[in-house]
Amino acid sequence: MLGKSKCRKPKxxxxxxxxxxxxxxxxxxxxxxxxxxxxxxxxRQISKKALLYTEMIVAKALLHNNRxxxxxxxxxxxxxxxxxGGDDPKILSxxxxxxxxxxxxxxxxxxxxxxxxxxSGNFGACLMAYPDVVxxxxxxxxxxxxxxxxxxxRTGIDDLDxxxxxxxxxxxxxxxxxxxxxxxxxxxxxxxFNPKENRSIPPLEYEKVAKIxxxxxxxxxxxxxxxxxxxxxxxxxxxFDGVMxxxxxxxxPLIWQHIDEIFFGETEKKITASIILxxxxxxxxxxxxxxxxxxxxxxxxxxxxxxxxxARIWRKELSLKAQNKNADLSVLEEAAEHLExxxx
Ligand SMILES: Cc1cc2nc3c(=O)[nH]c(=O)nc-3n(C[C@H](O)[C@H](O)[C@H](O)COP(=O)(O)O)c2cc1C
Numbered sequence: 487m488l489g490k491s492k493c494r495k496p497k498x499x500x501x502x503x504x505x506x507x508x509x510x511x512x513x514x515x516x517x518x519x520x521x522x523x524x525x526x527x528x529x530r531q532i533s534k535k536a537l538l539y540t541e542m543i544v545a546k547a548l549l550h551n552n553r554x555x556x557x558x559x560x561x562x563x564x565x566x567x568x569x570x571g572g573d574d575p576k577i578l579s580x581x582x583x584x585x586x587x588x589x590x591x592x593x594x595x596x597x598x599x600x601x602x603x604x605x606s607g608n609f610g611a612c613l614m615a616y617p618d619v620v621x622x623x624x625x626x627x628x629x630x631x632x633x634x635x636x637x638x639x640r641t642g643i644d645d646l647d648x649x650x651x652x653x654x655x656x657x658x659x660x661x662x663x664x665x666x667x668x669x670x671x672x673x674x675x676x677x678x679f680n681p682k683e684n685r686s687i688p689p690l691e692y693e694k695v696a697k698i699x700x701x702x703x704x705x706x707x708x709x710x711x712x713x714x715x716x717x718x719x720x721x722x723x724x725x726f727d728g729v730m731x732x733x734x735x736x737x738x739p740l741i742w743q744h745i746d747e748i749f750f751g752e753t754e755k756k757i758t759a760s761i762i763l764x765x766x767x768x769x770x771x772x773x774x775x776x777x778x779x780x781x782x783x784x785x786x787x788x789x790x791x792x793x794x795x796x797a798r799i800w801r802k803e804l805s806l807k808a809q810n811k812n813a814d815l816s817v818l819e820e821a822a823e824h825l826e827x828x829x830x
Contacts, residue, residue: 488795488796488800489794489795489828503751504750505720505723505749505750506723506750507750508728509591510537510666510706511708511728511729512728512731512749513538513729513731514526514539514732515730515731516542517541517732517733517736519541521538521539521540521541521736522541522782523540523560523563524773524782524785524786525736526540526559526563527766527783528762528766528783531761531762531765532739532740532743535745535746535749535752536745536749537566537567537592538563538566540559540567540569541569542569542571542599543557543568543570545570545571545572545577545578546574546577548570548581548584548585549577549584557588559589560769560772564589566591566592567590567591567592567594567636568585568593568594569596570582570585570593570595571596571599571604571607571609571610572595573609573619573620573623574623575622575626578626578627579626579627582633582635583631585631585633586631591633591634592633592634592635593627595624595627595635595638596609596610597609597611597638598610598638598670598674600612600643600674600684601680605676611639611643611674612643614642614643614646614655617654618658620658620659620662621661621662624637624659625662628662628663634665634666635664636664636665636666636668637664637667637668638668638669638670638730639670640669640670640673641669641670641673642673642674643676644673644675644677652698653702660702665706666706666707666708666728667708668710671694671695671710671711671712672684672685672688672689672691674688685733690712692722695707695709699727707726707728708726708730709725709726709728710732713729713730713734715734715741716742719731719749723749736789737789738792739762739790740758740762758825758826758830759791759825759830760825760826760830763787763790763818763821766787766818767822769783770783771815774815779811780814783818784804784808784813784821785808787804788805791825794828800825803821807820
């Protein structure tokens with residue numbers, strides 16, 4: 487038996503006073519294996535307004551591999567930014583054109599991923615050591631699209647971690663035409679830590695990012711890294727042009743149920759775990775019809791219910807049933823009804 491949710495509503499702001507106007511000002515960070523199209527559709531049951539990012543897609547793969555599998559998304563996912571990785575201006579410029587033709591709203595270049603695999607391809611965070619190369623990439627991308635070209639990077643890498651080098655990096659990319667900077671506010675140690683450690687061990691450096699914003703008030707600077715809840719985002723928006731949240735949303739999407747009213751001034755609407763699951767049913771039907779598996783969607787839904795009595799059993803049951811390769815819509819419907827009857 488599932489118990490009642492203890493989820494509290496955070497402090498509200500008046501509906502008539504949106505804190506922000508543009509989608510990018512509140513975004514859900516790109517996360518490999520997490521922010522796929524199914525999770526993004528789940529997020530859209532919570533926020534119609536926030537900017538959503540794809541997982542990182544290697545630019546070269548877009549030129550050669552199955553584009554439909556890599557690029558397809560549902561109309562409801564707008565506004566949506568594609569994140570790509572690469573270091574070759576020609577390939578990147580072709581990739582942005584493909585992304586524009588596919589209907590994406592923005593293109594983001596990954597300059598923050600420290601994984602050895604990404605480094606061996608010479609893209610991601612290691613490119614922070616090569617501002618001239620990145621500037622050429624941005625320039626080529628800008629010339630081939632009318633979409634905003636944005637970048638996501640760290641505060642530094644290895645010994646290249648001074649405020650001066652960060653500012654010089656940003657200035658170079660800005661001169662090349664980068665439209666926005668999402669800064670994961672910690673440096674990455676490329677040979678010291680694995681990607682997971684690089685997301686938690688180097689300390690957060692909000693002050694350093696704030697100084698960048700103070701030095702370059704005209705640039706659009708978004709803060710990313712460690713933001714845990716809506717109040718922290720409200721606070722960060724006093725300094726920065728936008729906030730980008732990753733793990734805290736993926737691991738507990740429902741605590742972000744008031745994004746649209748708090749940040750975008752939308753009318754309050756009721757969002758519960760069962761409403762979200764029910765909202766996913768038409769999408770799940772389409773996915774099953776194109777030979778997708780129910781688990782692709784349900785695996786992201788498990789985090790919707792936590793901190794209440796019976797949550798573990800509900801998650802276990804949904805996992806067991808949805809992982810069956812023949813699982814049909816009734817599994818999702820039953821899971822939603824179960825929650826609804828518990829008032830969740
Ligand atoms: C599982 C996972 C996968 C990630 N994949 C990407 C990625 O593909 N591209 C990227 O730029 N950052 C990626 N990141 C980093 C996040 O976008 C974000 O910068 C980082 O988690 C810090 O933000 P947070 O503290 O709000 O989670 C990933 C993070 C996680 C946890």
